[in-house]
Amino acid sequence: MTENGETRSGWLFTKLLMNPKKAFEEIAAAPAFLRPALVLTGINLIIGIAIAPKIKAFTVWMMEHGPVSIPQEQLEQALGVASTAVVVSSIAGSVFIPWLIWLLVAGLLKIFAMFSAKETPFKTLFAVAVYGYLPIFVGLVITAAITLSVPVQNLQNVSVSLAALLPPQKGFLYFFLTQCSPFTWWSLILWGIGGAAAMGIRFTGTILYMFGLWIAQAVATAAFSAISAPPGMP
Numbered sequence: 001m002t003e004n005g006e007t008r009s010g011w012l013f014t015k016l017l018m019n020p021k022k023a024f025e026e027i028a029a030a031p032a033f034l035r036p037a038l039v040l041t042g043i044n045l046i047i048g049i050a051i052a053p054k055i056k057a058f059t060v061w062m063m064e065h066g067p068v069s070i071p072q073e074q075l076e077q078a079l080g081v082a083s084t085a086v087v088v089s090s091i092a093g094s095v096f097i098p099w100l101i102w103l104l105v106a107g108l109l110k111i112f113a114m115f116s117a118k119e120t121p122f123k124t125l126f127a128v129a130v131y132g133y134l135p136i137f138v139g140l141v142i143t144a145a146i147t148l149s150v151p152v153q154n155l156q157n158v159s160v161s162l163a164a165l166l167p168p169q170k171g172f173l174y175f176f177l178t179q180c181s182p183f184t185w186w187s188l189i190l191w192g193i194g195g196a197a198a199m200g201i202r203f204t205g206t207i208l209y210m211f212g213l214w215i216a217q218a219v220a221t222a223a224f225s226a227i228s229a230p231p232g233m234p
Contacts, residue, residue, distance in 0.1 A: 012036075013134055020190055024128060024197035031127035031198075037102070040130070040137055041095055047144045048094030052087045054147055058155040059086045098133065105129035109195040112209050120199050128194035132187050139183030175225040179218035188214055 013036070015023035106126040113120040139160045146158050157168060163177040192207030
């Protein structure tokens with residue numbers, strides 16, 4: 001079993017479910033992240049390709065049943081451009097978004113380390129970000145499975161957040177609940193534990209730090225969404 005071996009990565013992902021503190025201590029001691037990052041990216045790409053036809057069909061359905069009436073000749077042209085753009089962006093996002101999240105999380109943990117702990121290598125914190133992404137990845141897999149199983153017209157209601165408990169609406173509470181996913185919270189906890197393990201400190205502060213940043217982002221996003229929601233939205 002090598003440091004970057006597939007067996008080690010798989011074992012660490014499993015250990016995160018049973019003893020995350022111990023798992024992150026092992027990750028911090030040998031912060032190899034390239035193989036698990038590429039595996040997660042590859043699976044994300046497969047998921048993106050698998051759901052692309054459904055997303056394209058949903059885009060067509062939304063434009064055909066939208067509140068704004070579009071002349072037929074313009075509609076056909078708009079459908080072709082919009083559906084292609086949505087599919088391309090969905091597939092590209094499945095590859096690039098995880099890396100952006102890992103960079104962001106590692107950067108935020110690096111800032112915490114600069115002010116609250118001893119110097120911690122960015123590589124170590126990036127490894128923490130990759131492994132701590134596991135719950136969000138699980139949520140994405142579940143969301144993709146639901147997406148493939150529901151009718152196209154119900155696709156906008158697919159969610160693993162608390163917003164799934166409410167009918168679609170345009171209030172602040174609804175948009176805030178769309179940010180409230182147990183899988184996201186789970187990842188925030190893991191990133192807090194992993195960041196603390198990498199820095200050699202107690203994890204209470206890092207968990208509170210990650211949740212504080214998440215709350216600020218969730219409130220800002222919900223407020224902006226509520227203000228900019230189109231009038232025809234239920």
